[in-house]
Amino acid sequence: MKIGIIGTGAIGGTIAKKMVAAGHDVKVSNSDQGDKLDARAMELGASPATIEGVVTDVEVIIISVPTIAIPTLPKDLFANVLENVIVVDTSNYYPFRDADIEEIKNGKVESVWVSEQLGRRVIKAFNNLLAETLENGGREPGAYDRIAMAIAGDDANSKKIIAGLANDAGFDTVDSGTLSESWRHQPGTPAYCTELNAKELGQALSDGIKEEAPIIRDKAIAGLSSLPNYPAHPDVVKFNRGLFEKNPKSV
Numbered sequence: 001m002k003i004g005i006i007g008t009g010a011i012g013g014t015i016a017k018k019m020v021a022a023g024h025d026v027k028v029s030n031s032d033q034g035d036k037l038d039a040r041a042m043e044l045g046a047s048p049a050t051i052e053g054v055v056t057d058v059e060v061i062i063i064s065v066p067t068i069a070i071p072t073l074p075k076d077l078f079a080n081v082l083e084n085v086i087v088v089d090t091s092n093y094y095p096f097r098d099a100d101i102e103e104i105k106n107g108k109v110e111s112v113w114v115s116e117q118l119g120r121r122v123i124k125a126f127n128n129l130l131a132e133t134l135e136n137g138g139r140e141p142g143a144y145d146r147i148a149m150a151i152a153g154d155d156a157n158s159k160k161i162i163a164g165l166a167n168d169a170g171f172d173t174v175d176s177g178t179l180s181e182s183w184r185h186q187p188g189t190p191a192y193c194t195e196l197n198a199k200e201l202g203q204a205l206s207d208g209i210k211e212e213a214p215i216i217r218d219k220a221i222a223g224l225s226s227l228p229n230y231p232a233h234p235d236v237v238k239f240n241r242g243l244f245e246k247n248p249k250s251v
């Protein structure tokens, strides 16, 4: 497929590498338009593009920037992008990083807010996998330890296509419902960055409690920040699982 990715950081860069490795035609853009973008694109095996160019002549656009950067994207970004082009949002809202976004703080589902900012329907995907999980956790279809990614959105066909890209990257998927249900895999939920298989993820998605998620998210950040050193990846996953007594893998 022809894929344009905005954001070449931890998650956008890893998605780009994975999609290139799977044989997709990938272009990338970030906040630089010069040598730094060219060097990063080369490192990822993708083509560098301007922000306008990255959304042109593609079938899927993946937006992978911090939530706070979403309103800084050009207002007319999608003016010439056909309705059948799928737009994916990977973002997670963290107040300590993204500052105050009142509507989200007041309970608006994060990707619903993103969709409103962009004036465009979005699919929420790739947000419940840590970049390191995406980089190294992929397995062949049918593997006993294949990790699953949650996908939410209002268009079944778009979700099917994005599930295909996740499969190419080595992951099963679980449909988490409409975009308004995507809080089920926001930070502070048992489905968030806990490396579960499809059956376990289905359970975790239904176990989440919307009102508690921001409290647990902030508790998790405080807990991780209070450690003398940031833990290694397996310990971060263990920590995330341990936030929920009922998590299928919390022990």
Ligand SMILES: NC(=O)c1ccc[n+]([C@@H]2O[C@H](COP(=O)([O-])OP(=O)(O)OC[C@H]3O[C@@H](n4cnc5c(N)ncnc54)[C@H](OP(=O)(O)O)[C@@H]3O)[C@@H](O)[C@H]2O)c1
Pocket: 006, 007, 008, 009, 010, 011, 012, 013, 029, 030, 031, 032, 064, 065, 066, 067, 069, 072, 073, 090, 091, 092, 093, 126, 127, 128, 129, 130, 131, 132
């Ligand atoms: N890290 C993870 O494990 C992970 C996992 C799942 C989801 N997420 C979520 O995905 C989003 C991105 O996370 P990340 O960790 O990849 O962040 P990151 O490493 O900080 O990378 C952010 C990327 O966004 C680009 N960017 C920022 N503002 C931009 C703008 N106005 N126009 C174009 N590009 C812009 C940056 O460009 P420059 O390179 O030029 O600075 C950078 O490439 C966040 O919401 C995060 O919560 C992260």
